[in-house]
Amino acid sequence: MxxxxxxxxxxxxxxxxxxxxxxxxxxxxxxxxxxxxxxxxxxxxxxxxxxxxxxxxxxxxxxxxxxxxxxxxxxxxxxxxxxxxxxxxxxxxxxxxxxxEQDTKLDEIVVETTKKVFERKVDRTVFNIESSVHATNNDAVDLLKLTPSLKVDNESITIVGKSSVRVMINDKLVQLSGEELLNYLKSIPSDNIKKIEVITTPPAKYEAEGNSGLINIVLKEAPAEAWNNQISAGYKQSSKNQFRLSNTFNYNKDKVSLIAGVSGTKGGLNVIEDNKIFYPTETWVGDSKRYNNNDYLSGNIQVDYKISDKTTIGGQYKGGIGDPTFDDYSNIVVNNSVNNPVKYIKTLSENTGNNNNQSANLNLTHNIDTLGTKFTADVDYFSYINNKERLFNTKTTAVDNSVNNMFIAKSTGDQKIENFSAKVDFEQPLKWAKLSYGAKASFVVTKNKTNFFNYTTGVPVEDLKQKDNFEYKENTQAVYVNASKEFNDKWTMQLGLRLENTQTVGTSQVYNIENKKNYTKLFPTVYVAYKMNEDNTFSINYNRRISRPAFWELNPFKWYINEYSIAQGNPSLAPAFTDKVELNYTYKGKLDFNVSYGETKDNFGQYPVVDPNTNYQNYYRDNFTNTKNYNAGVSYTFNTFPWLQSQSGLYYFYTQASLTKNVDIVIKDGGGAYLTTNNTFFLNSSKTWTAQLDFWYQTRVQSNAWDVDPTYGLNFGMKYAMLDKKLNLSVYANDIFRTSTTNVYAVTNGIKQNYFNYYDQRYVNVGISYSFGNSKIKVRDHQGGNTDEKNRK
Structure with missing residues (x-):
């Protein structure tokens, strides 16, 4: 290599x-x-x-x-x-x-341009999907994994060296996180995605949620005076296989614009989660395998109508249903102090469930005058239902296979999240500054019903201590104002202030807990940019962000992995707050260097507690650290040759952490480095043959309670476009050498633990897409206006 x-x-x-x-x-x-x-x-x-x-x-x-x-x-x-x-x-x-001279009155002009795959702007990095091999037969999660400076694992999406990034779709915050967010994003086919924006310092108009910034997934728009239909199919082969089929229809003529799509996936992947726990007199060596199967069907429709030259109204609906099922098997070998087995703990389980999401939006845009004064209004509704059931059998046997203990149980969990929000925004250019301001109100209710039955005797016995109806309500009202000013051709400044007032109530019937919070916080943003000359630009910015716990993290329900391993949420979790300063330097629009410093108070997360007396492994969530984060990064976009577009980046991160609670875990100051290079090769002058070579490497990482071994991945793909680029064939091999595994170490209660995870990242993806319709445009409608914000899921 x-x-x-x-x-x-x-x-x-x-x-x-x-x-x-x-x-x-x-x-x-x-x-x-x-x-x-x-x-x-x-x-x-x-x-x-x-x-x-x-x-x-x-x-x-x-x-x-x-x-x-x-x-x-x-x-x-x-x-x-x-x-x-x-x-x-x-x-x-x-x-x-x-x-x-530009003749915009020509009857038929076919616009064919190729954007840069990667672009660096003042407050964000842009990944233009349409120009990439990955545009066909992937989903949003696959594309996030390939976006520079992002890391995606089985439960979270983060910016390298940071945490708590939130995801938006068309500028609207998605109200889900963790595994639920990833499942939702998997329902969005890459054929529908125009670009991904990584926004490290969001301005005041965006919600303050997300300590490290925001990711904005921008969907494709219908081209003016045209209709188009694209159908795509794909096959992904890892240790298991997965099929995908999707269709998208666009229509935009006169006053009506319409986008409709449907997508379905079938299949799954294997997951390996092994661990070693070093008790004082025993070593537990666990081997776990799981087959995840998640058949999913989703659809969307969006209609916009131009009432007049100044006013447009529209609405959109998105929905999806899934049927996740998986079977898992784990075997724990218990060895004595001289490494001889003394017993075996085997667990078999069946997991079933269903989930669906529904979202609707109504919006209005009105241009008040010809100077750029604009008014927009949005009303959003979102619901997410996730029901799951786990039946497991844990059997403990001696070395002679005699049964010492049997434990059979079933746990069920039903979750429903509903969100209603409304917002208004104004844009108003004044003589002294360009002003924007607005307000938003959001109302969230999440309901959880859980049950636990012991089947060990053959007759189900309900455990009333683990039967619960947990309800959580979160209401937020926000106002913001933002002003930007270009003083001359060198100096630009932008100031913003957002005020958010939040009220939360979490109620657990069985645990007899009611947690109420009411807080009002200010979130300022400051941007100053200096353009020394055409080649050199400097900028410095400051902002304050909040990270609220996900709804599932607040639920105290105990989720049994096996008889000895239990995970549960914490309804007392409080939000964390981050203050960050970032300095950027850009040379010729190609070389970008940035350094940042941030302080986070009341960080929350998961930590293991291992009891050497009972051999139980409990995974708790709590606010237990304050951190100081130091980050530096340099990236370079190489596009000197017409046959190559390349972006490479090197990022370094370091964290100092201190415990804020009496938790018996070992935390360390430390960090690591991350290298990534994404290269698109145009193999012929018409750019119908394209190749993609991507590589990333992460050094050993020390962060808080965790040590992570080095890991890397090499990916390669090709794309061929024919029939005037209407028919596209692609093949992409991910993690060719199967080196993206995660090996993690921690010490709690003086007990060392080692976790090894692999989520079937090595695969080959083959896809085909075909577009047809009237793609000729009569009027240039370049990149069309602002998109509306989407509520959190």
């Missing part, structure tokens, strides 16, 4: 030995308006495309590392060549302002 990267680096260096010139310029229309996303081409005397670039929102472009030669310099806009001039390049050139 090392030789491969060295060879690639030498190859790229050799290609660029004579490349030392740069050119830049700005493209305007005859009306002196900047031209966004114009295509810039350098073509040699033999007619070969040497380099290409695109103009940004200000109409500017830059091309670097150009060899001495004479080129045809071309500008294409709206699919039409608008400028062509021969240039002799033997030094750096500033072409100044280039004026082109």
């Amino acid at each position: 090392k030789a491969l990267f060295i060879s690639t680096a030498l190859f790229l260096t050799a290609l660029s030995v004579n490349a030392q010139n740069n050119i830049k310029g700005t493209v305007h229309t005859a009306e002196k308006a900047p031209v966004d996303f114009a295509e810039i081409y350098l073509i040699d005397t033999k007619g070969n495309l040497v380099q290409s670039a695109y103009t940004n929102e200000q109409g500017t472009f830059e091309i670097h590392d150009i060899a001495n030669n004479t080129y045809s310099f071309q500008i294409h806009s709206l699919g039409v060549k608008a400028y062509d001039k021969n240039l002799e390049i033997n030094k750096d050139l500033d072409l100044g302002v280039i004026t082109i």
Whole structure:
């Protein structure tokens, strides 16, 4: 592997030995308006495309590392060549302002552009899915795993070295977390996704939820004056297999825009969760295997109607049903102090369940004047139902296979989450600043019904101590104001303030617990940017965030993994608060460097407590640490050659933690580093053959109570587009060498524990998609306005 990267680096260096010139310029229309996303081409005397670039929102472009030669310099806009001039390049050139003519009245213009796969903006990193091999036959979780600076495991989505990131869809916060969030995101096919934005410092208009920032999944929009249908099918083979079929229909003509889709998956994957627990006189060696099967069907429809040139109303519905089932088997070998087995503990279990989610949105957008004053209003409803049942049999036998103990039990859990929210937003450009302000109210009710039956005697005996009706209510009211100002062509500032008032009530009947909280908090944001020149930009920002416990974390119900291993929630969990300062430096829009410092109070999480007397392993959740986080990262986007788009990043993180409660666990100060490189190769000039090579590596990590061994993954894929790019075939191999396993260590009560997890990450994904319809546009409608915020799930 090392030789491969060295060879690639030498190859790229050799290609660029004579490349030392740069050119830049700005493209305007005859009306002196900047031209966004114009295509810039350098073509040699033999007619070969040497380099290409695109103009940004200000109409500017830059091309670097150009060899001495004479080129045809071309500008294409709206699919039409608008400028062509021969240039002799033997030094750096500033072409100044280039004026082109744009004919937006043509009857039929086919717009075909290729965005950069990765883009770095002031407050976010953008992963443009449509330009990637991963665009076909994946789901949202698969794409998040491939997004630079993100880490996805079996229960959470985090930014590298940080925690508690929240997920939005079309700017709307999803009200789920953990495994429930991942299951929901798996229902969104990659064919419906336009881009993923990693927002490290969200402005005040967004909810303050998420200590480390937000992830925004932006879905595709219907192109103007066109209709289109895309059908895709795929097959994923790991140790098990999974099938996917989806269809999306878009229609946008005159005043009506319609998007409708349906997607289904069938199949599953294997999970390995092994552990070793070193008791004073015994060692417990556990081997656990689980087959997860989650057949899922989802659908969505969105309709927008343009009442007038200023006003648009719309509505959307999304829903899905799932039938998760899995069987698991675990065997624990109990060894004595000289490593000889003394007994075996075997557990067989059957797990069944069903879940469904329903969400609806009504929205209104009204442009008050021609200066940019805008009003938007949204009303949202969301419900999520998750019912599950676990029947397990734990049998303890001696080395001669005689049965010492038998424990058979069934636990059931029914959960329903309902959320209603309404919000209004205003955008108002004033002489002294661009102002935005608004308000939102959100109401959440989650109900949990749990039961536990002991079947050991053959007759079910209800355990009333574990039968519970837990209800949790959370109401939040928020107002915000945000002002941004460009003082000149160098200095920009943005100030924001969000106020959130939250009331919560958690009630447990069996435990006779009622927890009430009422708190009002301010969340300021400050951004200052300095553009020293065209190549160098500096920015510094500060914000405050909150992380609220997930609904399932608040439920005190005990979930039996086996007779000796129990996990449960904590209704007394409090939110955690983070203050963070971040400094960024960008060079030529390609090199990005950032450092940040954050302090988090009342961190909550899970920790194991192992009792050497009873051999029970209890997994508790609590607020038990304060942390100081130091992060640094550097990323580079390489797009000098027209056949390669690449982004590589190196991130370092370090955490200092202190216990805030008398918990008998060992926590350490420490951190680690994370390296990632994502490379898209265009194998022919028409860009119909595309290859993808991705690699990531994480060093050994020490964080709080956990030590994690190094891990890495190498992925490779190819995509072929034919029939004018309407038919797409793709194949992608993930974790080729099966090296993305997680090996974790912890010490509690003086007892060392080792956990090994593997979630079937090595797979081959084969997909096909076909699009048909009227894809010709009459009017340029570039990137269409703002999307509405989505409520938390």
